Amino acid sequence: MDNRPIGIFDSGLGGLTCIPYLIEEFPEEKMIYFGDTKRAPYGGMEISTITSYSTQITDFLVQSGVKMVIIACNTISAISFDTLRARHPGIPIIGIIKSAAEKTAKICTSDSRIGVIGTKATVASRIYDRFIKNANRDLNVFSLACPAFVPLIEEGITESEIMDLTIKYYLDDFIAENKIDTVVLGCTHYALIQKNIERIYPGLRIVNPSQEILSKIRKELTGLGLLAEKSDFVNTFYASDLSEVFTAMIDRIFENTDVHVKFKSFEIQEGEFA
Ligand code: DGL
Numbered sequence: 597m598d599n600r601p602i603g604i605f606d607s608g609l610g611g612l613t614c615i616p617y618l619i620e621e622f623p624e625e626k627m628i629y630f631g632d633t634k635r636a637p638y639g640g641m642e643i644s645t646i647t648s649y650s651t652q653i654t655d656f657l658v659q660s661g662v663k664m665v666i667i668a669c670n671t672i673s674a675i676s677f678d679t680l681r682a683r684h685p686g687i688p689i690i691g692i693i694k695s696a697a698e699k700t701a702k703i704c705t706s707d708s709r710i711g712v713i714g715t716k717a718t719v720a721s722r723i724y725d726r727f728i729k730n731a732n733r734d735l736n737v738f739s740l741a742c743p744a745f746v747p748l749i750e751e752g753i754t755e756s757e758i759m760d761l762t763i764k765y766y767l768d769d770f771i772a773e774n775k776i777d778t779v780v781l782g783c784t785h786y787a788l789i790q791k792n793i794e795r796i797y798p799g800l801r802i803v804n805p806s807q808e809i810l811s812k813i814r815k816e817l818t819g820l821g822l823l824a825e826k827s828d829f830v831n832t833f834y835a836s837d838l839s840e841v842f843t844a845m846i847d848r849i850f851e852n853t854d855v856h857v858k859f860k861s862f863e864i865q866e867g868e869f870a
Contacts, residue, residue, distance in 0.1 A: 603657030611668025639715020714782030
């Protein structure tokens with residue numbers, strides 16, 4: 597048993613889409629979340645910048661005493677996972693991509709037409725294609741970067757015509773031309789517009805990595821004897837810019853629960869990376 601909190605982070609509020617699944621599956625676990633809201637989106641940044649920023653955050657979480665780090669961000673998982681693991685070999689670090697890719701491979705056949713949507717960095721890395729094809733080389737995978745989604749979502753613009761038009765702008769042709777029947781939401785922010793996508797394209801099968809990561813977390817926590825018992829630690833949500841959208845979203849996640857949370861602003865200084 598280990599009552600230390602789990603560290604979880606994203607470039608912004610996308611990683612919060614993992615939290616409802618986490619608290620339902622692991623009610624005794626406590627967490628420290630970090631959203632780099634001030635510097636998001638990461639998806640169009642240079643590889644070295646993404647790795648530098650995510651190293652700062654991982655160092656911060658490790659220094660805060662977490663027992664595990666969950667990278668609730670596809671972009672960081674695609675670009676910086678190996679660096680982060682090498683820097684902190686003593687602590688389990690879990691990326692969000694592998695479990696989602698494996699799930700996709702499991703539910704699809706060679707007749708399926710899989711569309712992975714994500715940030716520019718994730719799509720350029722081709723990591724989903726690699727993992728999906730490693731599991732089954734007969735699968736058809738198409739990818740598309742949708743860089744306008746994250747800024748809109750960070751602004752809290754989800755249930756709106758602007759978002760629906762943006763979704764159609766990116767996905768209408770992509771889905772029609774490639775006859776896509778399964779979409780992987782390869783960016784944790786996109787889980788916040790899953791309902792819009794389902795409404796606009798009924799019948800499309802959707803894989804949500806924020807949900808698929810749970811089995812991997814359970815395996816690691818159990819295997820390493822890290823599961824928690826009840827504890828008094830208060831779930832803490834840090835943001836580099838404690839925006840109203842960020843705090844409101846967390847309030848909504850916890851509104852009908854008896855889980856306590858606290859918010860903290862924490863600005864990581866540029867150039868702190870060593
Ligand atoms: N939520 C992140 C992801 O899963 C990235 C968003 C961004 O900062 O561009 O890729």
